[in-house]
Amino acid sequence: MYNELVVMTGNANRDMARMIAENLNVPILDVEVERFSDGEIRVKIKENIRGTDVFIIQPTQPPAENIMELLLLLDAVHRASCRRVTAVIPYFGYARQDRKDQPRVPIAARLMANLITKAGAQRVLTIDLHAPQIQGFFDIPLDHLYSAPVLLKHFIDWPRDNLAVVAPDVGSIKMTRAFAKRLEASLAIIDKRRPRPNEAVVMNFIGDVKGKDVIIFDDMIDTAGTLTDAARVCIEKQEALSVTACCTHPILSGDSLVRINAAPIKEVVVSNTIPFNRFEECPKIKVMDMAPLLAEAIERIHLEKTVSALFV
Numbered sequence: 001m002y003n004e005l006v007v008m009t010g011n012a013n014r015d016m017a018r019m020i021a022e023n024l025n026v027p028i029l030d031v032e033v034e035r036f037s038d039g040e041i042r043v044k045i046k047e048n049i050r051g052t053d054v055f056i057i058q059p060t061q062p063p064a065e066n067i068m069e070l071l072l073l074l075d076a077v078h079r080a081s082c083r084r085v086t087a088v089i090p091y092f093g094y095a096r097q098d099r100k101d102q103p104r105v106p107i108a109a110r111l112m113a114n115l116i117t118k119a120g121a122q123r124v125l126t127i128d129l130h131a132p133q134i135q136g137f138f139d140i141p142l143d144h145l146y147s148a149p150v151l152l153k154h155f156i157d158w159p160r161d162n163l164a165v166v167a168p169d170v171g172s173i174k175m176t177r178a179f180a181k182r183l184e185a186s187l188a189i190i191d192k193r194r195p196r197p198n199e200a201v202v203m204n205f206i207g208d209v210k211g212k213d214v215i216i217f218d219d220m221i222d223t224a225g226t227l228t229d230a231a232r233v234c235i236e237k238q239e240a241l242s243v244t245a246c247c248t249h250p251i252l253s254g255d256s257l258v259r260i261n262a263a264p265i266k267e268v269v270v271s272n273t274i275p276f277n278r279f280e281e282c283p284k285i286k287v288m289d290m291a292p293l294l295a296e297a298i299e300r301i302h303l304e305k306t307v308s309a310l311f312v
Helices: 014-024 065-079 108-118 132-137 148-155 170-183 225-237 256-262 291-302
Strands: 005-009 031-035 041-045 053-057 084-089 123-127 142-145 163-167 186-196 199-206 213-221 242-250 267-271 285-288
Touching: 005 014, 005 291, 014 053, 014 291, 031 065, 041 065, 053 065, 053 291, 065 084, 065 108, 084 291, 108 132, 123 291, 132 142, 142 291, 148 170, 148 242, 148 267, 148 285, 148 291, 163 170, 170 186, 170 213, 213 225, 225 242, 225 256
Parallel strands: 005 053, 053 084, 084 123, 123 142, 163 186, 163 213, 213 242, 242 267, 267 285
Antiparallel strands: 031 041, 186 199
């Protein structure tokens, strides 16, 4: 059993864990993740994992129980004498609070990194951090994958001569520029201001999308306010031909699906880093599978091969 590859999961995204295990041709370890009557989480690993290479697949989207499940699983695995434990976090929650931008606020992303490391993680594997500098909050190795190679498959057959990619805010320019380069498309930027959390106001539009098919690319969609405002600006003020949205993490909280349905958006392409099954509420959503990408990264980490080959 020494150095055997072991996959386990909490309740945050069991479907993705199952697909990753199928890609790796390994079973998911038998783990009990239950609740006491007061709601407290109880974790028990039901198989021997001494000397194994363990990968815990658990995104940390709300509710906060998903984070607690990850921390408890890490602690249980660490105390069960595994050889190494890697936290596979397809979506890293609390990443938007990555700096002290106002008085008397926490740096939540740093706190999450400290908790995950202290709980026993020896390595982290994640996709499209909201702020890439969060990698520096970890004192353990972190492999940061990009969703673009998977999401691009949806657009591979689209005509390139009439295509524009739009960054919905200044913070997403670098990621959007790389996405546009892969598609051989032009780039436009929306300059917005945030008077308060989950609220944005469009100030300026930089670039030309008139008569073009637009792809609005971002790392996450939460309330969809920024996305739908950007779509309306592209169609109503910039005279774009059509708008398609593309993002990695479909948080889709509150009235986001209502906003998307009402907006001039043809389709919203997302990944399954966060589970989504509300297609009847919003048929515009198209989900791309990240399991093969994560499975290959897990296999490379297990075999001590380079992961950088997956960044192309």
